[in-house]
Amino acid sequence: LNKIDLPQADPDKVRDEITEIIGLDGAEALSVSAKSGIGVDELLQEIVDKIPAPKGDPDAPLQALIIDSWFDNYLGVVSLVRVVHGTIKKKDKISMMSTGVQYNVDDIGIFKPTRESVDTMYPGQVGYLIAGIKNIKGAPVGDTITQAYQPAEKPLSGFKQSKPQVYAGLFPSNTDDYQDFREALDKLTLNDSSLQFEPESSDALGFGFRCGFLGLLHMEIIRERLEREYNIDLIMTAPTVQYKVTRSDGTLEHLHSPKALPQANHIKVIEEPIARTQILTPEEYLGAIIKLCEERRGKQQNLQYVGKQISLTYDLPMSEIVLDFFDRIKSLSRGYASLDYNFSHFSAAPMVKLDILINGDKVDALAAIVHKDRATGFGRALAEKLKTLIPKQMYAVAIQAAIGGNIIARETVSAMRKNVTAKCYGGDVSRKRKLLEKQKAGKKRMKQFGKISIPQEAFLAVLKFDQK
Template sequence: MKNIRNFCIIAHIDHGKSTLADRLLEFTSTVSKRDMQAQLLDNMDLERERGITIKSHAIQMQYPYKGEIYTLNLIDTPGHVDFSYEVSRSIAACEGALLIVDSSQGIEAQTISNLYLAIGSDLTIIPVLNKIDLPHSMPEEVSDEIVDLIGCDRDEIIPASGKSGIGIEAILNAICERVPAPVGDPDAPLQALIFDSVFNSYRGIEVLFRIKNGTMKKGDKLRFMATGKEYGADEIGILGLNQEPRLEIGAGNVGYLISGIKEAREVKVGDTITHVARPTTEAIQGFADVKPMVFAGIYPVETTEYEELRSCMEKLQLNDASLVWEPETSVALGFGFRCGFLGMLHMEIVQERLEREFNMTVITTVPSVQFHATGTKDQRLVINAPSEMPEPNMIKLIEEPYIKAQIITASDYVGPIITLCMEKRGIIKGQSYLTSERVELSFELPLSEIVFDFFDKLKTISRGYASLDYELIGFRESDMVKLDIMLNGEKVDALSAIVHRSKSYEWGRRLCEKLRELLPRQQFEIAIQASIGQKIISRETVKALRKNVIAKCYGGDISRKRKLLEKQKEGKKRMRQVGSVEIPQEAFLAVLKID
């Protein structure tokens, strides 16, 4: 055990985590030259296309140091804030963290929030100054920032370059020297923490775990403590570039388990595995519950695919523990699921993964939050989607969820951020300077105002420097109204939204204008109307596509042409009565593009 080192790589997005991981794998000969490719651990098509890490990836390396062989378990983590739950889970399985800072960009928001996660879990931090070979890198200034942030000595910072391989040996030596060996008793009852799981269509569910105490052997009878289910360890092993089976895995090590589990809901990330014969009395402290920021409906395009979509969601949730979902129905779209996401990028990625990995074509509705209403007979109603909201004359009052938001930003951007929060009906509660350059602002904001584009706008006006953390503080009475969208006089519940009365007219007008651009023209006219209750507040019209019926008449009498036009007019009338409008997927998310 004394030669095991478990560490993860944390950094802001685009600071070179995956490239540095490539160099570590090359240097330790974990991967042969022939198998090497850039961002080797990012094995999902989406990750490669977008150049971002979405999943944490674990891999084991062997490294000789001072005459001994060290086992290094590396976890490469995502940098984007929407995947911070992945980072927090990786940190729980480690004793040390490489904090990568780009020497040309300096410390950014996600660097700080990931660092606080690591410090909160008592990890040993090894600061690495990356990309020092860039012509515009600023090693001196950024080193000063790191010293101020962590309070380390300047000579503890390792200068490196993931691209050209500078400083890789120094990083590996520092891991062996500075990161503590895992603590645990190999002879105690088995305690293993599940930190991830993957669905394999041939072998069932593969569980990734980190052993805290005890030893796991092939063929052992195991119990999952949260679900109470029992399994046999058909295959256990370590995570090299490919899975490498082993006969036993000891305390402090990371590995995988295959035991023929078929049901996705039987594996819970954060659960503890123990032996059936000699169980442990206490479970390992799991992970904090995930806080969804955005709720949206996901529906199959064909209603017959509902059950198939359910099983796809279960398999996806195995691999993405931050996804929360429950069944719901819609008049326009039929049966589907109301899902909770950590942000808009997360929502986009989930939709893409459903389409690519599971071949499911889905429609996503407008993101929203939960409201509480009191009816005229004092009955309490919980409103999860706009379609559930009663008519205005049936409601006494509506309450909406409020959050306490803490925003950490550079002092240059305080003014624009306060303006943004005021526009979103926020109340400023406090402002404190952490250093001369960094400010912490606290606000009380309605959750419904921040689910759409608040985070994107915050990042834009602060050039990516602001980081947002929030907690729910309860429900408050508010003047909310349901804005209905009608196409040719029929309400489309999937396009409805619940908005504040002060913003409803502007919202309705803009939404109608946006829909006019997005709806394809038909053979008949489409009236797009926004209404609050019975009152129409805005209207736009999509003009009909007109077929030129008199094209075949050349010259000749006008009565022949008139007869054809009259005939077309009759047909158009009949068409308008039965015409059903085809709505493209973009129209359901038109709200997001209003600005």
């Protein structure tokens, strides 16, 4: 138990909850404060006493697992490796078992916590390896390193590839940054194999990438790293999930972009991902949280009392979770409720594609896949929000939400008015009428040929507006 020195800390209560909720013996938990150093010595001794020592044969062919990698502008790829069998020495010639590409070891060492070079690494040791690898994909995480002259017979088991659960479009605000953006994503995937991306183009935003993330937190971390570490200003579209779509001809597809969804008459059935969701909340917030789960099309699976808290289990559509569900849970419970969810299964649902039209032109970056029963309310709320974000023009701007060819909601951004008759101080009224007719014709031409500049905030509207 960490942070026991905080004023609000209650270690005895937490021990009881560990016993009741998790089923472990809470009495065995060590009391630690990493900040002040309380209990740290006891914790380190427990690690030595209770965690088995690594086993490995130093005389066997080298097998070292790459558990992390990052790119250094001067050293190239730096890999964090765990030696399972054999040894690694400086100037050894090594080979990547997934590709067969060979490299010469320039430096090896361990962390104390800064890098400290050593001559040899033995079984059980974890340290860094530098081999002049300039290709970002030259040392993939989960690969096995072996000796080039005496290779191992088979690679280590490595890691199970994580599957993205949330997808979003990322576009550079400045189109000149596209190549830098791609290189930044390549570098991030070097030590984060769960991040996936593929090129995507948008009529409104230009060229970018459709990225897959493990969840909302992962998505926010990646976006923040891109902006902070690589100085790339990004526009992010609303996150979506992956749907299973069976076409009329029986073809099965997995789609995660509204743009890729076929027309309704070509779809036989759409299946959406369902998440098994666990919510732990104090009793006084139970009613509000149950109401929220029901609004989000959740199906209650279990409810049980755990000490002074209540554990709720719901099956919720993943699409209802990825926008603002966590924020709503925290708001309703004043921050006391916790949320955990995992993919459970796919379930058929009447999902439809909602398009947003600006002056009759579809804006693909604002399209969304929503449940048919909520489409009208969703479209109306989004149109109202966009009305407040799109700046006024010299002509009226129509904002429409549509499903197929049916317009389900409309808002209009009124035109800026210029008083063209201000200089007329009397005289024939036909003079004023001619000026007004000329202004009307000019606005008609502007509306016909003009392009609306949609601000970045508009693309975040789907993320921000409250869809109760």
